[in-house]
Amino acid sequence: xxxxxxxxxxxxxxxxxxxxxxxxxxxxxxxxxxxxxxxxxxxxxxxxxxxxxxxxxxxxxxxxxxxxxxxxxxxxxxxxxxxxxxxxxxxxxxxxxxxxxxxxxxxxxxxxxxxxxxxxxxxxxxxxxxxxxxxxxxxxxxxxxxxxxxxxxxxxxxxxxxxxxxxxxxxxxxxxxxxxxxxxxxxxxxxxxxxxxxxxxxxxxxxxxxxxxxxxxxxxxxxxxxxxxxxxxxxxxxxxxxxxxxxxxxxxxxx
Numbered sequence: 001x002x003x004x005x006x007x008x009x010x011x012x013x014x015x016x017x018x019x020x021x022x023x024x025x026x027x028x029x030x031x032x033x034x035x036x037x038x039x040x041x042x043x044x045x046x047x048x049x050x051x052x053x054x055x056x057x058x059x060x061x062x063x064x065x066x067x068x069x070x071x072x073x074x075x076x077x078x079x080x081x082x083x084x085x086x087x088x089x090x091x092x093x094x095x096x097x098x099x100x101x102x103x104x105x106x107x108x109x110x111x112x113x114x115x116x117x118x119x120x121x122x123x124x125x126x127x128x129x130x131x132x133x134x135x136x137x138x139x140x141x142x143x144x145x146x147x148x149x150x151x152x153x154x155x156x157x158x159x160x161x162x163x164x165x166x167x168x169x170x171x172x173x174x175x176x177x178x179x180x181x182x183x184x185x186x187x188x189x190x191x192x193x194x195x196x197x198x199x200x201x202x203x204x205x206x207x208x209x210x211x212x213x214x215x216x217x218x219x220x221x222x223x224x225x226x227x228x229x230x231x232x233x234x235x236x237x238x239x240x241x242x243x244x245x246x247x248x249x250x251x252x253x254x255x
Contacts, residue, residue, distance in 0.1 A: 007226040021227040031228065034206040035235070041120070041205070042188030045127035050181050052128075053135030057143050060136075072140070079133035087197035090117060090126050118199050126194055131184050138183065142176035175247055182243040186236055206232055 011018040025031045060068055093100050094117045104115075115121055146169060154164040170177075192207035201208060206228060213225030 004226045004229055007223050008230045010223055012223050021223055025224065025227050025231060031209065034204045034209045037204050038189050038206045041123055041127060042185050044124060045131045045188045046181055046184040049128055049131030049184055050135045050177065052132050053139050057136050057140040060140060061143050075133045075136050079130055079137055082130045083193035084197045086126065086129065087194050118202060120203065122198060123195060123203060126198060127188055131188065134187060135180050135184055138180040139176055142173040146172060178243065178247050182239065189236065
């Protein structure tokens with residue numbers, strides 16, 4: 001960490017202290033676009049993933065305990081199945097000659113004919129694969145803590161299902177939802193292996209840019225890579241700080 005920070009303030013030509021690296025990164029639209037692209041794909045996967053995770057988690061709480069335990073094991077495996085193996089699995093299934101791709105072509109479905117795995121569409125689906133299980137692992141325990149007596153008491157007082165969830169259910173798990181959203185967003189921002197194995201450098205993401213600058217697809221610029229990494233770390237720390245402030249406010253309001 002210390003070497004990364006000090007390197008970001010070091011001139012590539014003279015080796016002296018300078019702010020030129022940050023000026024170059026912040027004024028170069030190519031680098032700025034990488035942050036925007038990473039933020040957009042992370043935001044989409046976090047929002048869509050957490051919504052689906054809430055529904056799946058709630059459905060799981062209505063199953064027998066033995067089935068819930070077995071599903072939790074498989075969900076844990078899915079949440080940790082990422083990187084190059086995940087990208088390779090999607091290529092086999094949804095690549096240009098993938099199993100599902102050939103099956104869809106035989107069905108002649110027009111709304112799926114333009115699907116391209118090696119693009120934003122493919123990244124979005126691939127991210128959701130490990131984001132949804134991750135969200136379930138955090139939200140499912142919170143939903144299990146909701147007591148049946150709360151729902152029964154609300155219904156006895158004349159509350160509808162919508163009123164119960166709006167007034168009792170969702171507020172009780174809101175801190176967990178907010179914290180899970182931040183974790184999923186950070187997880188999406190930091191994803192590298194899956195995105196690189198699937199799209200290479202076709203999609204401009206900040207993690208791919210950092211790796212390219214350090215390893216040198218054309219020529220290495222590790223100092224600029226360190227600068228990008230420092231800015232990336234500052235953004236993530238700021239997001240975590242703001243989320244903690246919001247979580248404290250939510251807990252205070254619920255108390």
